[in-house]
Amino acid sequence: METVAVKVEELAVNYGSFVAVENLSFNVKEGEIYGLLGPNGAGKTTTIKVLVGILEPRAGKVEVYGTPVSDEVPAKSQVGYVPEEVILLDSLTPREFFEFVTSIRRLKKENVNPKLERFTSAFELKQYFDTPIAALSMGNKQKVAIIAALLHDPKLLILDEPLVGLDARSSKILKELITFHAKKGGAVIFSTHIMEVAEKLCTRVGIINKGKIVEEGTVEDLRKLVRSAEGSLEDIFLKVTEQEAGMQDVIKALEEE
Amino acid sequence: MKFSELWRLSSTVYKEVSFQSIFSLRAGSSLPGSAKRDIKRLVANAKINTLISKLITTIFIGIFAGIIFLPLTMNITGHTMPRQTIILAGVSAFLAVVLFLIVFMGLQVSTSFVSSKIVDVLTPLPLSKQDVSRIVFLCFIRIFDIPLIAAPAIFLAVYVLIGGPAIGAITSLLGIITAEIFALTLTTILARFFYLKVTRAGGRSKWQTLLRFAFMLVWILPTFAAYFVVNFAPQIVQSFASLTQGFSSFSQILVLIYPFSFGFLASSSAFPGQTDYTLLGLSITASVAYAILAYYCVGWVTQTIRKLGISAMGSGPREMVMDTFIQPQTPWLGIIRKDLRVASRAPSYATLFFLPVIQTAVLAVSFSSFSALDLTTALGILTGMSMITLLLPPTLSSIEGLASAYMRHLPMRKITFISAKTLLSIFTYVLSLIVLSIVAFSMGKSSTLILAYGAVHGFSVAAAVMLELTIVTRKFWKEGFAVGNLYSRLTTYILIVIPGYVLAAIPIISAFLALLFAPSYVLPLFLAAALTEFTLMTLVIMHQK
Numbered sequence: 001m002e003t004v005a006v007k008v009e010e011l012a013v014n015y016g017s018f019v020a021v022e023n024l025s026f027n028v029k030e031g032e033i034y035g036l037l038g039p040n041g042a043g044k045t046t047t048i049k050v051l052v053g054i055l056e057p058r059a060g061k062v063e064v065y066g067t068p069v070s071d072e073v074p075a076k077s078q079v080g081y082v083p084e085e086v087i088l089l090d091s092l093t094p095r096e097f098f099e100f101v102t103s104i105r106r107l108k109k110e111n112v113n114p115k116l117e118r119f120t121s122a123f124e125l126k127q128y129f130d131t132p133i134a135a136l137s138m139g140n141k142q143k144v145a146i147i148a149a150l151l152h153d154p155k156l157l158i159l160d161e162p163l164v165g166l167d168a169r170s171s172k173i174l175k176e177l178i179t180f181h182a183k184k185g186g187a188v189i190f191s192t193h194i195m196e197v198a199e200k201l202c203t204r205v206g207i208i209n210k211g212k213i214v215e216e217g218t219v220e221d222l223r224k225l226v227r228s229a230e231g232s233l234e235d236i237f238l239k240v241t242e243q244e245a246g247m248q249d250v251i252k253a254l255e256e257e
Numbered sequence: 258m259k260f261s262e263l264w265r266l267s268s269t270v271y272k273e274v275s276f277q278s279i280f281s282l283r284a285g286s287s288l289p290g291s292a293k294r295d296i297k298r299l300v301a302n303a304k305i306n307t308l309i310s311k312l313i314t315t316i317f318i319g320i321f322a323g324i325i326f327l328p329l330t331m332n333i334t335g336h337t338m339p340r341q342t343i344i345l346a347g348v349s350a351f352l353a354v355v356l357f358l359i360v361f362m363g364l365q366v367s368t369s370f371v372s373s374k375i376v377d378v379l380t381p382l383p384l385s386k387q388d389v390s391r392i393v394f395l396c397f398i399r400i401f402d403i404p405l406i407a408a409p410a411i412f413l414a415v416y417v418l419i420g421g422p423a424i425g426a427i428t429s430l431l432g433i434i435t436a437e438i439f440a441l442t443l444t445t446i447l448a449r450f451f452y453l454k455v456t457r458a459g460g461r462s463k464w465q466t467l468l469r470f471a472f473m474l475v476w477i478l479p480t481f482a483a484y485f486v487v488n489f490a491p492q493i494v495q496s497f498a499s500l501t502q503g504f505s506s507f508s509q510i511l512v513l514i515y516p517f518s519f520g521f522l523a524s525s526s527a528f529p530g531q532t533d534y535t536l537l538g539l540s541i542t543a544s545v546a547y548a549i550l551a552y553y554c555v556g557w558v559t560q561t562i563r564k565l566g567i568s569a570m571g572s573g574p575r576e577m578v579m580d581t582f583i584q585p586q587t588p589w590l591g592i593i594r595k596d597l598r599v600a601s602r603a604p605s606y607a608t609l610f611f612l613p614v615i616q617t618a619v620l621a622v623s624f625s626s627f628s629a630l631d632l633t634t635a636l637g638i639l640t641g642m643s644m645i646t647l648l649l650p651p652t653l654s655s656i657e658g659l660a661s662a663y664m665r666h667l668p669m670r671k672i673t674f675i676s677a678k679t680l681l682s683i684f685t686y687v688l689s690l691i692v693l694s695i696v697a698f699s700m701g702k703s704s705t706l707i708l709a710y711g712a713v714h715g716f717s718v719a720a721a722v723m724l725e726l727t728i729v730t731r732k733f734w735k736e737g738f739a740v741g742n743l744y745s746r747l748t749t750y751i752l753i754v755i756p757g758y759v760l761a762a763i764p765i766i767s768a769f770l771a772l773l774f775a776p777s778y779v780l781p782l783f784l785a786a787a788l789t790e791f792t793l794m795t796l797v798i799m800h801q802k
Contacts, residue, residue, distance in 0.1 A: 052666040076668035091602040099583045103591020120581045129578045
């Protein structure tokens with residue numbers, strides 16, 4: 001029987017009176033790469049922030065490997081997270097930052113150092129290891145966040161737009177790492193706007209619109225659903241998020257300028 | 258572009274700098290949930306914070322002007338000095354203080370000015386490089402606008418009040434404007450230096466860390482010197498006066514040195530009949546040279562500020578990275594190490610660690626007025642010391658807000674957080690106690706009472722710190738420790754600190770009461786109160802998840 005890595009049931013999140021997510025449910029199983037897709041402001045990042053314990057939901061049940069996210073420390077210990085907006089402790093160097101994160105996660109130096117050596121070489125970060133994060137480029141900051149998310153061998157990886165700012169090499173390495181993580185039996189929740197990436201990488205996708213999952217399944221399932229056998233994930237996405245209608249008119253109007 | 262248009266644009270940029278000084282630099286660009294709902298209030302609070310900073314500098318300048326000129330003129334201090342010397346010493350001291358206070362204020366705000374990267378936003382707009390430089394310069398001026406205008410206004414008001422001659426006022430005004438330009442230049446030099454050597458300086462070697470702390474100390478000490486300036490204003494003027502009295506060959510060198518050249522010029526123009534013409538010639542030459550230098554400084558500051566605004570300084574020198582070895586610690590030690598590292602690169606946090614120690618040293622200076630350190634004095638000093646230490650915990654918590662969103666996903670326990678911050682706070686308390694004892698010892702006073710009662714009171718202070726941190730975590734654990742949360746409402750901060758003060762005061766009050774009614778029970782009562790508080794608060798935090 002496949003283990004459920006993430007269980008989200010009837011999740012609801014508000015920002016004051018604004019309803020960001022309502023009645024949202026989905027499951028992610030072990031070994032799966034689950035793509036969370038949706039237009040800007042659809043509720044992807046909000047959902048992810050609930051999963052990693054940054055936001056508290058108004059209602060609903062959220063579990064990570066059977067642990068409710070309200071049980072903060074055990075739930076957070078199983079997750080590796082790369083935020084959409086990478087704001088780390090800018091005054092620290094990557095070395096100091098990793099020391100802090102690994103201390104909080106109670107990692108042993110014997111286990112963590114070989115991994116760190118491998119990751120920094122793979123992502124070509126070694127030369128910036130003693131440079132304050134504030135002085136790093138956006139892409140290098142992203143690499144620091146990615147490495148910090150991987151050091152404790154999390155069962156669940158939650159990556160919010162992780163490819164933004166990465167160069168082609170690092171992007172390729174990260175995609176390989178994600179695939180390898182899933183093959184090893186880990187689970188991945190992956191949010192992106194790049195449909196080609198989601199199409200190639202994700203085992204299943206959930207499309208969120210206006211705070212609700214509007215469609216869910218493999219890319220094949222979704223193709224069947226929208227009766228578009230040749231359609232790309234982008235076409236499917238536009239169809240199910242009701243963004244396709246009127247789009248030609250908008251493009252025409254822009255071109256007339 | 259017209260000046261009015263540039264001024265208007267600089268106002269928009271300035272609003273952003275004030276806002277960023279709270280919410281980007283300190284809150285990690287992550288606004289708390291509640292802040293999103295009430296953004297206008299937070300923007301207004303950011304403006305109020307910067308206004309308060311300007312007003313404090315202005316008040317200091319005002320107090321200094323009042324303290325130096327009025328008592329000396331009215332002979333309140335008991336010293337009789339010729340009016341010529343009073344004007345010479347007074348003007349020179351005032352110029353030095355204006356320079357110092359504006360630089361001091363600049364040091365506090367320039368880091369947020371640098372980190373806001375305002376030029377990055379302006380450059381893509383259809384503005385010439387010159388206009389961008391001018392806007393950034395005007396924005397920089399706006400940071401200091403009230404003190405810059407107030408310094409000459411205050412001086413003139415006091416000068417008129419003491420009946421100083423008009424010609425002296427004009428010369429002094431020229432001196433004040435030069436002092437202000439020099440202050441802006443010095444601020445820019447220090448900001449640039451700080452940015453390269455501290456904020457952007459990486460490295461792993463202990464030598465570099467030590468160097469960074471040394472730079473930080475240089476950065477912070479003026480903060481405390483500001484209080485000395487106001488407290489010892491009459492003495493400062495007296496020393497300026499004693500330097501300028503007697504026209505010897507030393508005076509010929511002195512009038513060439515800023516700010517004495519302007520002081521002498523002001524004094525000579527006010528009392529032309531009593532002037533030494535060689536000295537007058539030298540002071541005119543020196544003053545003109547300083548005025549020309551100030552003119553060039555304006556150009557340099559305009560250019561450099563623009564570079565600072567785009568962070569075009571690059572990083573400090575990089576060490577060759579030999580390995581990627583890291584040394585994870587226990588979580589509480591990890592937090593302490595991280596806090597100290599952050600503080601070694603951020604003046605606002607470093608100041609916090611030094612504040613109790615330096616403030617205690619200031620308090621200790623008062624020892625000279627006591628014949629012996631009795632229990633009442635010792636308890637009084639311990640009260641002051643603990644009150645300053647208890648300002649630390651809420652701000653230490655706000656370090657977690659630097660990357661609020663990221664930090665909240667880490668599996669950190671409340672008990673770990675509270676323990677780490679308590680240990681850090683108590684470390685500064687113990688350091689203050691050591692400084693206090695050393696000063697007492699050096700003044701030939703017995704420090705036994707201070708050490709004994711201070712050590713016992715440490716338990717009460719630790720309990721008070723734990724109480725403050727428990728309130729902080731209850732309030733902000735879910736929302737995050739963004740400073741936007743802590744400082745946007747002063748009442749929030751006060752409501753955290755007051756319970757801590759009350760707890761720390763209980764053993765002190767008990768001791769005073771025992772001193773009145775049962776003197777032999779002072780120490781047992783003091784000890785019992787402190788230990789009870791500590792035990793209770795330890796039990797409370799042990800039950801935190």
